[in-house]
Amino acid sequence: MPEARKPRLGVFKFASCDGCQLSILDCEDELLAVAGAVDIGDFREASSAVLEGPYDLSLVEGSVTTAHDAQRIKEIRAQSKALVTIGACATSGGIQALKNFADVEEYRRVVYARPEYISSLATSTGIADHVPVDFELRGCPISKVQLLEALSAFLQGRAPNLPNESVCIECKRRGTVCVMVSHGTPCLGPITQAGCGAICPAFNRGCYGCFGPQGTPNTNSLVAELKTLGMAPPAIQRLLRTFNANAPAFKAASEAVIAEAKAP
């Protein structure tokens, strides 16, 4: 009897730092088992062997920043039974989405090296802005535990069981004292999705939002609290505009905080 065909996995990269793909190779204890359960069809960072699509599961890292990539993601989608984005770049455009907020003229004033050699879109956008996405793994970087859960779920044909509660819940579970309440440290934990394990507060610093907005973020309430702690509106805007600056809830709050400061 012929051996049952193993699911075929593709790992694709767009504009990114490679860190989320590296998370796959960082699953040191599980890597050989995962590689045994699937046929790695395309994973250029790890292999020179390439198998033709279609792919049962495609993991996509990075954001769309060029016209060529906007076309390439459509081709990958057409070749993929399921498509899962990995990380903040693929979900919300990543840190490079800061250019979405830039004043075009200001960028033009930057002294170019030889700009005629470069072409780039005016925006950096997440994958779901271009094609349907089956699941988004949050984080800058993603969590290995969540990655393994998502891989298992898709290979077994079930939905991944991952929380969309806030980092505060993870902090409580970890037994970390609230950094904002106890020593007035600004923290995005209340509006940020869990998944990292609430690392920053455990190291005496505030959450800076790597996992993007949680399901129902009360950004107004948090922004008011940050002001009470003495943060000026531009500093609050910077805090909201890092690795998930283009995520709708963070984007809206970052615009509102400056608009309100300017209002008479």
Next chain:
Amino acid sequence: MTERTITVDYLARVEGEGALKVRIQDDRVEDVQLKIFEPPRFFEAFLRGRSYLEAPDITARICGICPVAYQMSSCHAMERALGMKVDGQIRELRRLLYCGEWIESHPLHIYLLHAPDFLGYPDAIHMAKDYPDAVKQGLALKKVGNSLMTLLGGREIHPINVRVGGFYRAPTVAELRAFRPELEGAMKLAEATVHFAADLDFPSIEEDYEFVSLRHEHDYPFNEGDLVSSRGIKVRNDQWEDVFEEVHAPYSNALQSVRKGGGSSYHVGPLARYALNRDHLTPRADQLARAVGLENVVRNPYRSIIVRAVEVVCAIEEALRIIDQYKRPEPSWVEPPPVTQACSGGAITEAPRGILYHHYRLAPGGLIEDAKIVAPTSQNQKRIEDDLRHLVERSLALDEPALTEACEHAIRNYDPCISCATHFLKLELERH
């Protein structure tokens, strides 16, 4: 007249996206282009207007493979701009975190990206079928590096504990001591790795490199030291721009660095560090280098795999030393002074792939006015092209697939991180 072109559209087993084009005319190599088409991400542009305190977390995102290097170069550059002195146990913890990154990054390259070239496999997964113990050894070693970064940095990719002036939280003595057994285990794996690497077959090639690295008065370099070269450069480590400059080739999304004046290429990374700091290797690393007959200056780029293995031993030994003499610093960071006037500063640290230069100019109040970041792979890019030119000239008799494979192997000798190399281009906007 015959013309041959070798094209590799997509380099595998490197970090990021690049391609290669070689044009040969009548047995002469006319042109070699290492093309980097990783989309530009414009870090220098959007660092403008951010607080200097944000630079370590933001610049870490240039590279998921060596985020610690970005955090360290940015911290040192800011501290130089502000006239701060950070030493003692905080300095030691920074070296310890860097050890973690080397212990993770070098085995990743040795076993998962580079060894398959020597042993004839498309990747480590296929290699594991015939060499299961070697691949498992590599993964186990890499895991210890990741665990050290997690212990000290909170997580292995984009650690969260680094700040200008030091750390948000310093580990307790007990936390570090508890890690000693893992490092001792890693030492055995690293020693075996030196032998594994030394036993591979190497082509007998030597290149005439100008090696460039940091050199410290008594330590193997991570965070500090003068900028030196094998052809007589010796300047302070914030004077990169006095001796090197960046040029922009039309076929690449990354700037290339060259020697100022002559425009020649140079070589950064393990071979350069080792050649210029051989006398500062830790004792066990020194012994092992001798035991496997590693020459004091290695000019064969393929043998970089042995030098990386020796550097892993060096990093583990250094980590053990730091842990053994550790006293918890209180507080865990030096408070930066208020930024009352415009200031600027630069610094270089040794990323696993070679020197990483950052320079910042700050406005009063502490917002960044200008940033310049020069990654190791952009510095090696022109040197890689020179290696390829020589390789192709020597190998014209090879058929197309064999020559292509040889070129890819030569590129991977450098452990190129193309994501790093492409962070900095200025923006040209295409409007719809």
